[in-house]
Amino acid sequence: MDLSFGIGFALPMALGLAALGSGLGLGKAVEGAMNAIGRQPEAAGKLFVPFVIGCALIEALTIYALVVFFAGQGALNATIEAAKVVGSGG
DSSP, X not given: OOHXXXXXXXXXXXXXXXXXXXXXXXXXXXXXXXHHHHHOGGGHHHHHHHHHHHHHXXXXXXXXXXXXXXXXXXXHHHHHHHHHHHHHTO
């Protein structure tokens, strides 16, 4: 097993973990907001903006993970191609 296999395996796993964490975080945020609105329906207007901002920040972390995934895939592909050129002697 070489380094490119390890990185190629770790990148999608890390993206999956980021998506799982984002889903759990969004679920907890929605749960908290719905519980608060259920207890105090008149506070729904005050809860909406912080809730949406929090959800946007949670999603931004997942998008950062996706960007890192694609950057890592690009770097991995470039490294593999460079190793092929060096290995072939030319």
